[in-house]
Amino acid sequence: MYSKAESRFLSANFISLIALFLLILAGGIVRSSGSGMGCPDWPKCFDQYIPPTELSQLPANYKEKYVLKRIEKNERFAKLLDKMGYGDLAIKIRHDESIKVPEEFNPGKTYTEYINRLIGATTGLLLLICFALAIPLIKTKAVVFWLSALNLFLVGFQGWLGSIVVSTNLLAWMITVHMLVAVLIFAISIYTYFLIRQPKQVLSINNKQLVYLRLASLLTIVVSVWQITIGTEVREEVDAVKSYFPELVRSEWLAETGRIFTEHKQLVWLYLVVSIVLYALMFKFKISGFVNKLAIAMLVVFGLQVITGIALAYFAMAPWAQAAHVLLATVLFGVQAYILFIFYTKKSELISV
Numbered sequence: 001m002y003s004k005a006e007s008r009f010l011s012a013n014f015i016s017l018i019a020l021f022l023l024i025l026a027g028g029i030v031r032s033s034g035s036g037m038g039c040p041d042w043p044k045c046f047d048q049y050i051p052p053t054e055l056s057q058l059p060a061n062y063k064e065k066y067v068l069k070r071i072e073k074n075e076r077f078a079k080l081l082d083k084m085g086y087g088d089l090a091i092k093i094r095h096d097e098s099i100k101v102p103e104e105f106n107p108g109k110t111y112t113e114y115i116n117r118l119i120g121a122t123t124g125l126l127l128l129i130c131f132a133l134a135i136p137l138i139k140t141k142a143v144v145f146w147l148s149a150l151n152l153f154l155v156g157f158q159g160w161l162g163s164i165v166v167s168t169n170l171l172a173w174m175i176t177v178h179m180l181v182a183v184l185i186f187a188i189s190i191y192t193y194f195l196i197r198q199p200k201q202v203l204s205i206n207n208k209q210l211v212y213l214r215l216a217s218l219l220t221i222v223v224s225v226w227q228i229t230i231g232t233e234v235r236e237e238v239d240a241v242k243s244y245f246p247e248l249v250r251s252e253w254l255a256e257t258g259r260i261f262t263e264h265k266q267l268v269w270l271y272l273v274v275s276i277v278l279y280a281l282m283f284k285f286k287i288s289g290f291v292n293k294l295a296i297a298m299l300v301v302f303g304l305q306v307i308t309g310i311a312l313a314y315f316a317m318a319p320w321a322q323a324a325h326v327l328l329a330t331v332l333f334g335v336q337a338y339i340l341f342i343f344y345t346k347k348s349e350l351i352s353v
């Protein structure tokens with residue numbers, strides 16, 4: 001049984017995992033509805049905690065005002081990049097003309113982005129609560145405490161990155177970094193949950209078989225992160241196509257993305273192979289119980305992921321599929337991570353032969 005402190009932590013950890021899912025879903029909706037710039041400033045939205053609903057609530061010069069603010073912010077970011085030795089990038093940001101293009105006020109987009117930010121702030125708060133609840137565990141579960149501290153730091157960093165994404169007018173590679181940090185925060189939250197939960201799984205396998213399972217589960221994670229990175233690059237490419245060729249309709253975007261989309265599709269085969277190898281090994285070693293259910297869930301979610309991918313590719317980038325695709329990629333990663341954590345449990349606790 002869990003101690004009181006552990007139970008409290010588990011509940012907060014579980015709620016933050018749900019919040020992280022919602023956040024990723026909200027991010028997907030923001031993107032598929034093109035609401036990323038719905039709030040031109042950060043952390044407030046049009047300088048307000050509750051954004052305006054009508055144009056009349058904004059000053060007449062609102063477009064120039066927020067463009068100016070964004071330029072100032074980018075200058076600060078460019079200076080930071082200069083100091084860090086990324087001079088070329090700083091020059092690129094200083095000369096990016098697209099940053100100077102003002103956004104029209106659109107209440108629908110503003111509120112979509114605003115709700116996304118509210119979910120983001122709630123998630124940050126929940127991770128702060130997790131950290132506070134991990135303090136009593138510092139003696140018994142020090143790793144959980146330090147990982148919760150790291151997650152709190154990462155979520156703050158993610159908030160800052162989010163502000164840069166907005167001020168650099170959704171600078172493409174920033175979105176990839178933003179996505180990868182989200183995946184990292186998510187993985188850490190799953191791990192702390194796993195560490196406290198310690199699902200009892202005793203396997204009747206030998207050392208060699210365990211090595212195979214560890215290797216196969218590690219491979220699924222590596223390919224998954226690789227595919228998520230490539231997928232995010234496909235999305236960057238789609239964004240670039242949209243802004244360079246505004247005359248194109250949704251169904252024409254992908255044809256212009258070139259190599260990266262081909263790579264994304266090809267990698268699906270490798271993904272399929274590593275997933276089947278993992279499942280086949282588990283089948284061969286007669287592994288049952290919770291971890292087996294997870295492996296089945298992995299295959300089912302993979303199938304759904306491919307279906308949403310096909311909906312994107314062949315049904316004119318259906319907006320529902322954009323949001324579902326990114327959400328499922330996260331679910332899939334979460335399931336794979338949990339399988340990995342189980343197989344990487346200390347040998348003495350895991351195998352009975």
Ligand code: HEM
Nearest residue numbers: 227228231232234235238305306309310312313322326329
């Ligand atoms: C296991 C398989 C797959 C994974 C893990 C995966 C993951 C991802 C991720 C994380 C993104 C970025 C989404 C975003 O940032 O909004 C993405 C984008 C994309 N993926 Fe996949 N994907 C998979 C399979 C496929 C397949 C089979 C197709 C099509 C045949 C596909 C088509 C696309 C397209 C078109 C985009 C760009 C979406 C956009 O611009 O909103 N994906 N993928």
